[in-house]
Amino acid sequence: MSRVTSTKVNTTPFEGQKPGTSGLRKKVKVFQQEHYTENFIQSVLSALGDRIDGCTLVVGGDGRYLVKEVVDIIVKMAGANGVKRLIIGQHGVLSTPAVSCLIRKYQTMGGIILTASHNPGGPDGDFGIKFNCANGGPAPESVTTEIYNISTKISSYSIASDISCDIETIGTTSHSVDGRLYIVDVVDSVDDHLHLLRQIFDFDAVRRLLTGSDGNEPLRIRIDCLNGVTGPYARRVFCDELGAPHESVVHSQPLPDFGGIHPDPNLTYAKSLVDAVKQGGQGFGSAFDGDGDRNMILGEGAFFVNPSDSLAVIANNLDCIPYFKRLGVRGLARSMPTGCALDRVAAAKKLDLFEVPTGWKFFGNLMDAGRLSLCGEESFGTGSNHIREKDGIWAALAWLSIIAQRQQSVQQILEAHWDEYGRNFFTRYDYENCESGPCEKMYSELDQLVSDSSTVGREFSSGGKSYTVAKADNFCYTDPVDQSVTKNQGIRLIFSDGSRVVFRLSGTGSSGATVRLYVESYERENTKVDPQVALGPLLDIALTVSKLREHTGRQEPTVIT
Numbered sequence: 001m002s003r004v005t006s007t008k009v010n011t012t013p014f015e016g017q018k019p020g021t022s023g024l025r026k027k028v029k030v031f032q033q034e035h036y037t038e039n040f041i042q043s044v045l046s047a048l049g050d051r052i053d054g055c056t057l058v059v060g061g062d063g064r065y066l067v068k069e070v071v072d073i074i075v076k077m078a079g080a081n082g083v084k085r086l087i088i089g090q091h092g093v094l095s096t097p098a099v100s101c102l103i104r105k106y107q108t109m110g111g112i113i114l115t116a117s118h119n120p121g122g123p124d125g126d127f128g129i130k131f132n133c134a135n136g137g138p139a140p141e142s143v144t145t146e147i148y149n150i151s152t153k154i155s156s157y158s159i160a161s162d163i164s165c166d167i168e169t170i171g172t173t174s175h176s177v178d179g180r181l182y183i184v185d186v187v188d189s190v191d192d193h194l195h196l197l198r199q200i201f202d203f204d205a206v207r208r209l210l211t212g213s214d215g216n217e218p219l220r221i222r223i224d225c226l227n228g229v230t231g232p233y234a235r236r237v238f239c240d241e242l243g244a245p246h247e248s249v250v251h252s253q254p255l256p257d258f259g260g261i262h263p264d265p266n267l268t269y270a271k272s273l274v275d276a277v278k279q280g281g282q283g284f285g286s287a288f289d290g291d292g293d294r295n296m297i298l299g300e301g302a303f304f305v306n307p308s309d310s311l312a313v314i315a316n317n318l319d320c321i322p323y324f325k326r327l328g329v330r331g332l333a334r335s336m337p338t339g340c341a342l343d344r345v346a347a348a349k350k351l352d353l354f355e356v357p358t359g360w361k362f363f364g365n366l367m368d369a370g371r372l373s374l375c376g377e378e379s380f381g382t383g384s385n386h387i388r389e390k391d392g393i394w395a396a397l398a399w400l401s402i403i404a405q406r407q408q409s410v411q412q413i414l415e416a417h418w419d420e421y422g423r424n425f426f427t428r429y430d431y432e433n434c435e436s437g438p439c440e441k442m443y444s445e446l447d448q449l450v451s452d453s454s455t456v457g458r459e460f461s462s463g464g465k466s467y468t469v470a471k472a473d474n475f476c477y478t479d480p481v482d483q484s485v486t487k488n489q490g491i492r493l494i495f496s497d498g499s500r501v502v503f504r505l506s507g508t509g510s511s512g513a514t515v516r517l518y519v520e521s522y523e524r525e526n527t528k529v530d531p532q533v534a535l536g537p538l539l540d541i542a543l544t545v546s547k548l549r550e551h552t553g554r555q556e557p558t559v560i561t
């Protein structure tokens with residue numbers, strides 16, 4: 001046991017240490033400023049108040065540039081601040097879902113996740129620090145506000161600089177910090193999450209599907225980890241456990257700069273997966289983001305499953321997953337901008353349906369209250385109450401379980417779903433890194449439009465289609481569990497046929513402003529028309545009403561989903 005003493009280092013506040021939708025995200029260079037990271041970690045630890053004394057915390061990151069250095073700082077500061085035990089993923093690596101799993105399994109006070117999720121990494125890329133609470137979910141607004149308030153007044157931080165810890169090797173080390181026992185556990189990054197997944201899914205059934213041991217042609221899959229954190233998880237799950245050949249999992253080495261890949265699983269940034277599945281003839285493809293909570297699902301010929309549809313299909317087939325058969329299904333939920341396909345499944349199955357603001361933290365309260373089993377977002381996030389984060393590998397396994405049981409292709413499953421419920425055509429346009437001022441002006445003009453009582457009833461036309469506004473507002477959410485109110489969550493124009501246009505400003509960007517435009521159009525019969533045809537008129541209306549091109553100076557979006 002090493003014996004060390006802590007010191008207090010004087011510091012002054014940095015501006016802007018305000019955690020956004022998913023933690024504090026800035027350029028790596030910002031975190032590299034002297035005291036910057038220490039100030040924020042101290043603010044996180046201080047926000048725990050007395051609860052820090054003798055507590056356990058989990059720490060891990062997505063393998064990006066700076067993770068190891070910041071893990072080292074946390075090791076030294078947690079001990080100095082009275083934490084009794086720190087659980088760290090080997091090499092400092094833990095996916096976001098794995099952190100949530102560990103917090104819950106070992107009933108810790110919370111965890112610190114080092115990631116900027118799907119934002120690029122490397123010395124010129126992004127870094128992020130996110131705090132998750134004892135339920136395993138992202139800290140709610142009350143906690144992030146407290147962290148921020150502390151960061152604006154901070155005058156010193158505590159650190160035990162002499163603690164050294166080998167995070168490359170699994171094992172436990174004990175230290176005495178100012179006479180208090182401090183234990184650091186370096187654990188296998190995958191074991192606990194894998195153990196949980198084994199309890200949720202029928203691994204035997206998926207193994208039969210992937211190996212052909214049931215006498216059928218094996219389903220060939222391609223899993224692209226985009227050099228993010230999921231590589232070690234995907235290799236263990238899909239290859240070692242489920243028998244997929246090793247070449248099925250690609251870009252599976254977590255790299256500090258993701259090998260130059262933008263680790264966001266969508267049609268733009270995961271185009272290499274789209275092309276490979278098209279050429280390779282695999283029947284299933286999936287990609288995950290840097291920290292492993294997002295997923296994209298493809299079928300044969302790179303048939304794209306829109307995330308809002310993916311959520312609805314999983315909801316419609318929960319009986320293919322033993323976990324839900326065992327525990328029953330409480331309720332379903334989606335974030336407000338997410339397409340409404342889920343609502344139709346909820347209605348058919350007589351399940352509660354919750355519409356919450358963007359960001360996973362809003363699902364947590366409902367899950368903790370036992371009212372929510374399955375939820376998702378249009379932004380490639382899908383998950384359940386097995387943890388309190390979205391879970392990319394879980395989503396891929398959910399799909400493989402459905403394919404195994406239904407013995408249908410991805411496309412057949414989708415088409416059967418549309419036949420049953422109709423189709424909610426959905427698209428999202430992202431205008432990344434715009435100038436903030438004009439975007440805020442556009443948003444406030446839209447806010448005025450929806451507060452104007454004459455907007456309801458107005459008719460908009462384009463391309464031979466007309467839409468009448470049935471409801472217009474700036475989405476405001478009252479949490480049904482604790483009655484907390486979250487305002488200003490996005491401009492909505494809801495039309496009389498259920499079609500919708502939504503505008504939001506991103507809360508996760510690290511610089512400038514990102515405008516998100518969501519357009520959704522419902523078709524009961526014409527479910528196989530080209531999505532561009534189905535959505536074109538409404539898109540045109542959205543761009544005209546908002547004067548988006550004039551305000552942002554952008555003719556085209558950066559990313560289309």
Ligand code: G1P
Pocket residue numbers: 021022117335358359360377378379381505506507508509516
């Ligand atoms: C984005 C997504 C949102 C997701 C969040 C974290 O937030 O839109 O659904 O929860 O990333 O992955 P935004 O940048 O839109 O605030």
Ligand code: ZN
Pocket residue numbers: 096117118289290291292293294
């Ligand atoms: Zn992520």
